[in-house]
Amino acid sequence: MRLSHVIKVLSIAALFSAIATVDFATLIQPTSTLPIGNNLMAAGRRRLSFRTGVRPSLYRVGGFSRGSECGNQQMLTAVVPPPQAQESLSAQKAAVDKTTATHPTFFVYLPSLPAGTAQFTLQDEAGGKELYNVEFKVAGKPGIVGISLPASAPALQVGQKYFWQMAVACDPSQRSKLSSISSWVERVNSPTAAKDDRISTLAEQGIWYDVVTLVALQRYQKPSDRAATEDWEALMQDAGLPQFKQTAIVQIVKN
Template sequence: MPRNGAPTGRRRAGAGRSPECPSSLTRLTALVPGDEGKSFLASTVAENPTFWFYVSQLPETMRSGEFVLQVLDGKDVQNVYRTPLTLSGKPGIISITLPAQPQYFLKADKKYHWYFNIYCGDPEKTSDNFYVDGFVQRQVLTQALYNQLKTAKPKEYIAYSANNIWYDALTNLGQLRRTNPQNATINKDWVDLLNAIGLQDIAKEPIVQDYKLEK
């Protein structure tokens, strides 16, 4: 459960605003800790973390997405990064990695709010969309965690999970699953990790796309 006062977002897209949006888009899901449709604040030690989503099959007219990252400073909200994305339309899990450029790096102990949305048509003609959103906070990598990660290699996700560093546990495990799709242990650990946060329905979906953002 979120700590008192911790912000929550939308983990599952739920109903759209427009009858023109296909109902399959209601399955858009962020792979983050949460409770049913709600997403909870989770941690990373990465300056440019990776975010993971499940996207249902998309018709050709609805493959325009957008990823937005904002920093929260008291009541002040500022855009850090915003980019359009062209989606493949294949059903499955995608990952989106922030650019490895200092102006976009997450500062330690600030809270960041991210949004991922898919437009119901041409974004220049409609603002109707399905979206999920959530919160991430970067922690400083301690010497103790560094040592644990070194010992766990290449399964760093074991150390990340033990220290509640959600984004990096999922990313390390997801990358291993992508490169070792037949590995039974990796597949089981991936399913277990998603089951633990109540996302059993998408735990066995394939990883179909990796977006490494560049600017």
């Protein structure tokens, strides 16, 4: 039985048939509209400083059931800043993080689950329109997985908020047992900044999806580079995600 037959999502659309796992270096293409020419490892550059700030929040809409049915196994975790002290978020709400990209990348921590199938969906704010839905294979290796919104999907619009979800079967032989997570993203206008200080401007303004993608790309391309590692560790610390300072990026899915 296909995972999509187990999980009910709003406005089910036909699944994309072509699923591919690609090298992280090919992740950021022109469709993402992100600036990748920044040299994060420039000599003498000050420490990358990310400011989450106070974010808007929205209720989680229908779709994958929230939580995990994987027993004592660690749950999936959306790699987004957790609720801040100055934010008042109930269990039914999630913070909305920002991107300037038309086709951003979403990061999820995948625990050590058996190799199998995962499903990712993206919906509009009202939950009435599904913009993207893909199933893909996971290798069963613990680490961070990136799901890149392909050029074939509708471009995110400035000022609009979108709800994304991901679910993984705990055991390929029991497709009804799932671990799932969800979060929100809003596309915003790109801030004005000096070309050589673009990444710092994005970080200081709390544009999460852009910053984490750029820093992750540098870390993946130069895993032994001290500055790349320091940028990643600083970002995880500032964002309230210290548990991922040493976590490897194990897979990028792009259709």
